[in-house]
Amino acid sequence: MQIKLNLYTTLILDYAVIKMAKIFSKASESDVTRAIVSQFASDMCEFTEVDVAIIGAGPSGLQAASDLAKDGIKTLVIERNNYLGGGFWIGGFLMNTVTLRDPSQKILDEIGVPYKEYVKGLYITPGPHACSKLIASACDNGVKFLNMAKFDDIVLREKNRVSGVVINWTPVSALPREITCVDPVALEAKVVIDASGHDAVVVKKLEERGLIKTPGFGAMWVEKSEDAVVEHTGEAYPGLIVTGMAVSTTYGLPRMGPTFGSMLLSGRKGAEIAKKLIRKYK
Amino acid sequence: MRRLRKNSFENTSEDIIYIYPSSWDIQFLEIARFLTDTTGIRTVVRTDFFEHFKVDSDNIARNFAACRVFDIFSVRCADVHDSYGVLNIEKEFIGSRQPVYGVMYDANMVASMLRKIIPQDEKKFGVHHIVFLDRLIGTYTGDRYHAHVVHCSVPSIISTLGLVQAPARPREFYALRNMNPYVPEEILLEKFKDRVLTYNDPRITRIAKGIALQTVLWANGYYPFCKHRTCKLYDAHWQEELIKSQMSGKLCKMHARIIKRIKNQHK
Numbered sequence: 001m002q003i004k005l006n007l008y009t010t011l012i013l014d015y016a017v018i019k020m021a022k023i024f025s026k027a028s029e030s031d032v033t034r035a036i037v038s039q040f041a042s043d044m045c046e047f048t049e050v051d052v053a054i055i056g057a058g059p060s061g062l063q064a065a066s067d068l069a070k071d072g073i074k075t076l077v078i079e080r081n082n083y084l085g086g087g088f089w090i091g092g093f094l095m096n097t098v099t100l101r102d103p104s105q106k107i108l109d110e111i112g113v114p115y116k117e118y119v120k121g122l123y124i125t126p127g128p129h130a131c132s133k134l135i136a137s138a139c140d141n142g143v144k145f146l147n148m149a150k151f152d153d154i155v156l157r158e159k160n161r162v163s164g165v166v167i168n169w170t171p172v173s174a175l176p177r178e179i180t181c182v183d184p185v186a187l188e189a190k191v192v193i194d195a196s197g198h199d200a201v202v203v204k205k206l207e208e209r210g211l212i213k214t215p216g217f218g219a220m221w222v223e224k225s226e227d228a229v230v231e232h233t234g235e236a237y238p239g240l241i242v243t244g245m246a247v248s249t250t251y252g253l254p255r256m257g258p259t260f261g262s263m264l265l266s267g268r269k270g271a272e273i274a275k276k277l278i279r280k281y282k
Numbered sequence: 283m284r285r286l287r288k289n290s291f292e293n294t295s296e297d298i299i300y301i302y303p304s305s306w307d308i309q310f311l312e313i314a315r316f317l318t319d320t321t322g323i324r325t326v327v328r329t330d331f332f333e334h335f336k337v338d339s340d341n342i343a344r345n346f347a348a349c350r351v352f353d354i355f356s357v358r359c360a361d362v363h364d365s366y367g368v369l370n371i372e373k374e375f376i377g378s379r380q381p382v383y384g385v386m387y388d389a390n391m392v393a394s395m396l397r398k399i400i401p402q403d404e405k406k407f408g409v410h411h412i413v414f415l416d417r418l419i420g421t422y423t424g425d426r427y428h429a430h431v432v433h434c435s436v437p438s439i440i441s442t443l444g445l446v447q448a449p450a451r452p453r454e455f456y457a458l459r460n461m462n463p464y465v466p467e468e469i470l471l472e473k474f475k476d477r478v479l480t481y482n483d484p485r486i487t488r489i490a491k492g493i494a495l496q497t498v499l500w501a502n503g504y505y506p507f508c509k510h511r512t513c514k515l516y517d518a519h520w521q522e523e524l525i526k527s528q529m530s531g532k533l534c535k536m537h538a539r540i541i542k543r544i545k546n547q548h549k
Contacts, residue, residue: 101466121466213365215352228384234374236367250367252352253384 047144050076052274053165053189055151055202058086059260060244061195062134062143063107063267068274069141076187077143080150080170085131086197088260096127101226104261107268111137130260151201152184154192154240160211161281162239164188165202190281191274193241195267198255200246203236212237215252225254226262233266234273239281243270297323297408297548299498302331304414305379306442309487316491320541321498322548323410330379331413335399342395343372349391351420354427381416381443381481389419389433396437410501411437412494418443431493431524434506438497445486445493449521451478478521489528495541502544510534 052068054061057079068075077084091098100108102121108114111133115125139145148170155164168184194202206212229244232251236242242250243266256262299317303310314325328334332342347368375382396413397405404411419441420427429448433439441448455474462470471480479486492514496506499515507517511527513534518524533541 119465119469121468212367224383231375231380231383232371234367234370236365236370238366242367251371251385252350 043144044146047074047076047146047187048185049188050074051189051278052076052191052193053078053187054193054195055165056086056194056196056244056246057081057084057135057145057147058195058197058244059088059131059134059263060246060267060270061086061193062088062138063264064193064195064243064271064274065143065267066134066138066141067268067271069138069143071275072142073275073278075143076189077138077145078149078151078165078167079145079147082148084135084145084147088131088134088263089127091127097124098127098130099124099259100261100264101259102261104264107264151196151205154202154205155186155188157239159238162192162202162206162237163190163281165192191239191241191277193243193270193274194236194246194250195243195270197245198249200242200249202240203242203246203250206237206240212250214250225256226259228253229256229262230265230269233269235277239277241270241273241277243267297410299323299325299410299412299501300404301325301327301494302329302334302411302413302437303327304330304416304442305381306414306416306486307482308414308442308490310414312487313491313494317494317498320495320545322545323498331396331399331415332376335401337399339373339376340369342376343369345395346372346376346387346392346417349387349395351386351388351427354386354420355425357422379416382418383443386418386420386427386429388427389421389430389439390435392417392419393433393435393437393439396439397435400437405436410498412440412497413437414440414442414490416442418447420448432496432506434497434500438500440490440493440497442486445489445524446479446481446483449518449524451521477525479525485525485529488531489524492528498544499537499540504540508534508537513537 051074054065054075054077057077061077062084065075065077088098090096099118100115100123102123105115105123108123108125108130113125113130113133115123118124146167149167150170150173151165152168153166154162155166157163164187166184166186168182172180172182192202194200196202200214203212203214207214229247232247232253233243234241236250244263247253247266248255301310301314310327314327317323317325332339347365350368392415400411418429419433419439420429421433429444431441431444431448452474455470455478458470458473459467468480471478479489496515500506506515508515510516511523512530512532514528514530514532515537516523516527518527
């Protein structure tokens with residue numbers, strides 16, 4: 001009886017092992033490594049020359065990227081963090097309800113995010129839902145992302161037109177220089193969008209070189225600040241478009257609270273301007 | 283009443299007021315009729331200032347960029363007038379003829395820029411230009427820039443955005459806004475609709491009449507503002523006061539006399 005039971009148990013275990021092996025197909029460690037390296041290298045090769053390079057994957061960068069890629073424009077988003085979405089995951093004070101004002105809720109309709117009207121003209125939606133759908137929509141439209149990569153410098157071409165970006169891995173800048181003497185790489189782009197938020201890293205780099213002057217964002221005239229950000233979205237320097245809160249830094253517009261409508265609409269306007277510039281700089 | 287200067291062209295029949303409208307839904311012809319009826323001075327409504335004088339938009343964009351106030355606590359305007367982005371945006375604003383939100387312009391610099399555009403034969407006593415501008419204007423007065431509704435000069439500028447933004451709103455409004463910082467301002471303004479002006483408010487035409495009259499007083503050599511709260515020429519610092527003084531449609535005794543005098547001069 002005991003022998004029979006042992007034999008039965010052995011058979012069951014053998015079956016389980018066979019079954020388990022069938023859940024995942026066989027792949028060696030070297031296969032996994034080769035897959036990562038070859039695909040990433042292939043993507044990098046393809047995206048060393050793009051139509052639009054966007055610095056920052058916050059709401060305005062994502063929206064601009066999504067709209068551009070939807071029209072078949074080769075778009076690469078460079079994000080210094082591991083995660084995409086910037087501050088769009090949370091509203092104010094670490095609370096993950098985000099607010100948007102009319103008419104920006106129409107973008108939520110487009111990407112299929114539920115929302116409700118809190119008071120007339122003010123809409124609320126869960127940050128994780130809105131942010132994840134915005135990222136998904138950008139990916140679905142064909143945007144390529146390079147996360148954990150940091151903007152390092154600009155590429156300037158004839159007549160000082162911005163025509164690319166120099167990037168490096170984020171950890172490189174986080175470690176002491178003595179052990180991270182790693183040279184960056186450059187990517188060419190017809191148009192660069194600075195969607196890096198208040199830091200406005202691309203604009204600041206131009207300022208460092210004395211090519212542009214920025215007053216920085218200020219508490220200048222708070223009323224209609226969202227309108228002002230959208231209205232000022234545009235080409236701040238030949239080949240460079242600013243969107244989102246980078247607009248505030250570039251033009252000295254008022255700082256805003258955690259309302260995201262203008263970020264999305266600014267991204268959309270930035271994409272429209274980029275389409276025109278691509279034709280212009282062809 | 284303080285008289286600022288002697289108008290050497292008094293009693294001439296050539297006196298005329300030109301009004302340059304803005305994109306706002308203000309009844310400019312009604313304002314012109316009011317000024318003519320009140321002061322006896324012929325008033326003409328022209329087209330938009332920049333359209334009327336067919337100015338080069340690139341040049342105007344450059345000038346507006348130079349007039350931008352980037353720090354309200356500093357008297358010096360930011361030196362960014364040659365910035366590619368600011369110029370682009372200003373060109374866009376001039377082309378679209380839309381209100382410019384979120385930016386303040388130095389009133390003296392704007393007036394100086396507009397003055398250069400007006401031809402020499404129209405820059406004389408007896409001709410007064412009133413430009414309605416969809417931009418916020420302000421002047422630096424000691425501590426910081428203060429937004430204004432009106433800037434009396436050649437030409438006089440009436441800021442349509444200033445009508446809504448420059449005079450302070452009721453204290454309760456600011457308290458409520460601080461408690462609900464993310465609620466759209468339009469919603470909060472609903473609660474104070476009788477005490478504040480909103481963008482494209484239907485009362486603005488009536489209020490603009492009194493403001494335009496202030497500039498006419500200035501152009502005729504009188505101090506343009508009154509200290510009586512019920513007078514149409516009252517220099518209001520609160521929106522409630524502005525609405526009350528302008529909606530009453532009355533002038534104080536002294537200003538009624540002055541206006542009568544101006545009217546008699548233009549008969």
